[in-house]
Amino acid sequence: MAEAIVLTVVGRLTDLLAEEAHLLNEVRDEIEQVVTELKLLQTFLRDADSRINEERVRTGVSQVRELVYDAEDVVETFLLKASSHETNGGLKNKVRRGLCGVDEFVYHHRFSKEIKHVQTGLQNLSSWFRSLNVVSTLDQGRESSSSSDTAPCKLKRFYSYAVVEPDLFVGFENDVVSLVGHLVNERDDCYPVIFICGMGGLGKTTLATKIYNHVSVKRHFEGMAWVTILQKWQPKAVLQRILISLNPKKIEEILEMEVEKLVESLLQVQQRKNCLIVLDDIWTTDVWDSIKAAFPTESCRSKLLLTSRNVDVAACVNSKCFLHEPRLLTAEQSWELLRLKALPKSDHLDTKDLKEMEKWGREMVQNCAGLPLAIVVFGGVLVTKPTFIEKVYYDSLSSLKRGAGLEENYQRQVLDILVWSYNALPTQLKLCFLYLGKFKEDEDIEVETLYQLWIAEGMVLSSDKSRGETMMEVAESYMGELVHKSMVQVKFGEDAGSQGKFKSCRLHDLMRDLSLSIAKEEDFFKTINLQKLNDNPFDPSLELTLTRQVVVYSDAEMHKSIKDNPIHVNIANKRRLRSLSYVHESFTRTTSRELGWNVANFRLLRVFSMEGVVFDIKAVSCCLVHINPGSALDNLVHLRYLSLTTDFEVFPCIQNLKLLQTLKLQADIFTDHLNSPAWMSTNILAKLKRLQHLYLPWAFYAGLPREKLRFEGLSKLETLEGFNTSWCEVKDLIKLTNLRKLTVHVRDSHEDVQEILTYLKAIATNSSSTSGSTTSCPPYVSLHIDKCRLQWQSGRDILRQLLRNQLNLCALSINGAIPELLSLFEQKPQQQDLHDHIDCLSSSLISTMTLSRSRLNHDPMPVLEKLPMLRILKLKIASFVGKKMKCSATGFPQLTHLELCQLDELEKWEVEEGSIPNLSYLLIHQSRRLQELPEGLKFLKHLQKVHLQYMSKDLSDRVRVVNGDQGLDFYKVAHVPSLVVDVDV
The missing domain is CATH 1.10.8 (Helicase, Ruva Protein; domain 3)
Known part of the structure; x- marks a missing residue:
């Protein structure tokens, strides 16, 4: 791994020399000498890494890592100091002209001394490796010892x-048929439990997934739940996940239940309907002992499907279980x-x-x-x-x-x-793979966040960029190669912002074990579990002398015991810590307690993330770190990534974080802070020249700031989410020429909707008509309109333009009354036919649309089905208050996801043959007057799941199969692999 670290640091230093030439020019020679020594040392590290079991080699490799980080620390510290003197021509020029104070002269001397120390150390290490007969690739006469790449660090560019x-399902086809047969068997001699047992990597979970998604299984069981048992399992969490899957309508109530009530509720559900419950990857009999009271396997309509590496669990669960051990x-x-x-x-x-x-x-x-x-x-x-x-x-x-x-x-x-x-991975991918081990077991890791973290940690090399490419796109190509090499599992996104792209990723449990074992050997990161710490507040294993990255996990139960017994974590060298992430794992947020670290001490942090923590208003404190809002963040000038769930009291402090690339503020905004002098006295974001990704909070309490937040100077901004016109200045958007993703919220202001529309039209016009213009419309724009009085005449013009847009408006959400959609096109220019006029929608790029409380009396489908790119449509509460809807034969050519929720007046829905040909998911929720499903559903060959939730008993009975008897309308959805019918309980 040392080779990968050297490679990334060389890349960072090279980038700094190019990007900050005017600040580093006076010390360029010294830095370039260090880079040269690093590149020479790197030639030894491939052989050194392969001989890491030799103690003397391992010692040398450890010293390499420390010196490499020291080199970067020295250069970055100098850079930040020099930036404060930029207006006077640089630190060295000030020295020459006699304008520099004693402290500044001493500081420049200190830099020269420290960088010389690093250079000497690197030279000594090269000599050390030669003395140990560690072979340089220069001496080998070849570029790489890895057969997977003919040139080191060369990527294959998989996006x-x-x-x-x-x-890739091979060898288990007959197993699927056999096990499905056992599950759907209702005879007296049927097995209540199916147990799949075998070693890691044998494909147990893959086999169970095939069975779970089998058409016969989906049709047979009325309720289904899948829970993966983590190594750090909690009985309450396991039972909650199962019950939520079987009864999602009562999620809030379930989250408040204690274990005894969860057991009682699960027993009741299993008595009412036949359920299939999958418990994947049970490690020990202790897991079953802690939850078995909820599963009466001897006399119950439900069945269990379990997977485990431990055959002893099978006997513990049920002596009558069917034990299946897949063959190699x-x-x-x-x-x-x-x-x-x-x-x-x-x-x-x-x-x-x-x-x-x-x-x-x-x-x-x-x-x-x-x-x-x-x-x-x-x-x-x-x-x-x-x-x-x-x-x-x-x-x-x-x-x-x-x-x-x-x-x-x-x-x-x-x-x-x-x-x-x-x-065999390309060198720069090794650190990226190890980084995945920081996340929780079986966690779906959001790739957008992951890419930003990789970039902030310096793991994505700018030297891998192609012309016109962003660092996020380079990170995506890294992920693409990891996926192609089967190191990582991914899910693809379906919404407008992630369509056709990776949405999330995760590691197979053995891959995660590999990542954790290598990371532990290399002291790459440290995870702290507060449960273990609570048992021993002064655990000596928490001496983090070499660790650069720390992740802390906690939950609500931990806070109760920590309150009166703070835990003390000992850091021997606070300068070393580069990344600190705190993850609160419980379902609900909680105000956390001070633990014992002051974040202001970690002055070289590049990443600081506090997820799922609600901070106090007056003193921001969390279960690991105490922050003084007035000064702590001011000291973290090396930060590239900052994610806080906090109140805006800390917001003014961020203006000193000049290297910040990603800023996520996921919190409520308090009026008194927005109107504070610190907010109004300056353009807070103006100094964040490197900011590329900005996530602002959606919600705010009553009252608005007297001055709006400005975005001037953010020329590198690529992502802007949470832009709310109530407190963000719309006119600044035109200056953000590199935006690639923009999400806007407009609430209670018809005028703000018009202003946003004017902005979108302006940048679209500029980008298409101005030769060589750098202004362009962001590839992804999402607009959320809430209660903006669009039902009047001016609203018609706005809505017509939004639907016909050529503005890269990919997602549109409207909450509130709007004009009848057909009325938007009643004025027929040149006496065109109405449907010809609606065909002007063919230029629309909208792929996701949500309507709620629209109060439409006339069927909206004749208009919506003309949107050529529409893939996701959600008609929510009172969006349509008419009785009949119809999807015509050529409508919705791209739609894959359709939700009809709380349409209280809807009685009949027609789907003609040829309509919605690509629909894969259909949800109909609480539309109780709907009499029957449309006949046309039987023509939808791509339909994978139909979910009927709390509909009338008559409709539910018409499509269900009860004790082998099919309902009258079952034939309409007989071809659908997954039919879920939830009824009120």
């Missing part, structure tokens, strides 16, 4: 839209799985090449011992270099054990393969 993964893949199945992963598009290869690849591929999978995860990861290494399969094979032999043995040997073997696949 989300370029990553198309084939179906055969040689033929192993080759087929490798082929699907590594050679998904082999049709362009000639027969000779294919035969050669098959020969080496079959040899290669012998090392995987039939374990699917190992084979897929092996294929991930090969997928970018299929023609180098022989070289990959021989390279793997030098790292892996051969042959198969007992289960422990299999597990050791798969771990060897995972380690080898990690070592």
Whole structure:
């Protein structure tokens, strides 16, 4: 990992020399000498990392990391000092002209002394490695020892839209058929519990997922729940998740229940309807013992599907359970799985090449011992270099054990393969992969946030940028390669902002184990669990002498015990800490307690994140860190990423954070703070010249600031969310020429809607008509309009323009009364036919639309179905108050997601054949007068899920299957894999 750290720091220093030339020019030579020494030292680190088990080599590698970080600290500290003297021509010029004070002269001397110390240390380390016969790549006469890349640090540039993964389910097809049969069997001799048991990496969860999503299973069970059992499980949380899945209408009530009440409620639900409950990855019998009271497996209509690595859990659960132990893949199945992963598009290869690849591929999978995860990861290494399969094979032999043995040997073997696949990653991806281990087990990690963290930590190299590319796009290509190599699992987004892109990612549990084990060896980051700390407030293991990154986990239960027993964490060297993240894990937020660290001491922090914590108004304090709003943030001048769930009292402090790239303020705004002198006296954001991503809070209490927030000077801003026209200056938007994502809220102001529309039209006109103009419309614009009186004549003009927009308006949400949509097009220019006139909507880019309380009397579908890009449509409470709706044969060509919620007057809905051809998800919620589902649903071949929630009993009975008897309208949705009917309980 040392090579990766050196690579990233060299990239950061090189960027600083280019971006801050006017400030660093006076010390450029000294910094460039350090960069040269770093690059020379880097040539030893590939061999050194491979010999990390040798104590003397390991000592040298550890010293490399410390010196590299020291080099960056010295340069950045000087940069920040120099920036304060920029107006006078730089620190060194002031010295020469006799304008510099004694303190400044001493500081410049100190910089020269410190940078010389670093340079000497790097030279000594190079000599040290030579004395240990560590081989430099310069001496090897080749660029890389990794078979996965012909050139080190060379990426393959896989973006989300370029990553198309084939179906990798091989060898378990018959298992699915057999287990589904057992689950839907209602005879007296049926099994109440299905138990899938086997080693890690065998595919237990994949098999369970196939069964859970099987058409027969979806149709058979009235309620379904899936819960993954974390290693740090809590009985209450497990029971809550199950009950919420089975009864989502009562989520607020469920979150307030204690364990006894949760057990009682779960028993009642399982008595009323047959449910399938999946408990994935149960580690020990203790888990079952803590929740078994909620599952009467001997006499209940419900069934359980469990997965575990521990066969002893099966006997503990139920002596009558059906135990299924998936077999290892055969040689033929192993080759087929490798082929699907590594050679998904082999049709362009000639027969000779294919035969050669098959020969080496079959040899290669012998090392995987039939374990699917190992084979897929092996294929991930090969997928970018299929023609180098022989070289990959021989390279793997030098790292892996051969042959198969007992289960422990299999597990050791798969771990060897995972380690080898990690070592085969391009250098800059190694740190990015290890970084994922910081997140919670089985957490869906939002990739937009992850990319910003990677960039803030300096893990994304600007040298990897192509012309016109942003750092976020480079980070996306990093993720694309990790996905293509099967190191990371991803989900794709469906909404307008993430359509076709990665939305979230997660690690397989074995991949997470790999990340955590390597990170621990390298002291890459430290996780602190407050439960363990509470047991021992003075735990000596909390000496974080080398750790640069710390993550702290807490929940509401912790705060109760911490209140009167503060925990003290000892940091030997506060200068080392670069990243501090605090994650509050409970369902509800809580005001937290002071623990013992003062954040002002961590002056070199690059990342400071406090998620799920509500701070006190007068003193911002959390369960790990105490912040004095008046001074603490002022000291964190190295911050690149700041995320706070706090009140705006700290907002004026951020103007000193001149290196900040991402700012997330997820909180309520208090009137007295917005009207404080600190708010009004200056343009708070103006000094944040490097700011690229800004997230402002949506909500505010009564009362508004006397002056609006200004955005002048933020020329690098790419993301702006939470822009509220009530307290943000609209006229500044035109100056944000690099915006790529803009989310705007307008509330209670018809005039503000008009002003936003004028802005969107202006930048669209400028970008299309001005040659060479740098002003362009953001690729993604989301507009939320709340109670803005659009029902009058001027509102018609606004709504007509929004629907016909060529303004990159991708998402539109309107809450409040609006004109009848057909009336917008009643004035037919040149006597055009009405529908021809509506066809002017063909230029609209709206892909997500939400209407609520619109009070439309006439069917809105004839207009909405003409929006060509519309993919998500949500008609919520009282948006339509008529009795009949109709979707015509050519309507909604792209719609995939449709929600009809609380349409109290709706009695009939028609869907003609050919309408909504791509619909995959349909939700109808509390529209109790709807008499039946439309006949046209039977034509929707892509429909994957129909969710009927709290509809009339008559409609629910018409589509359900009860004790094998199909309802009268079941044939309309018989082809849908997932039919969920929730009824009032």
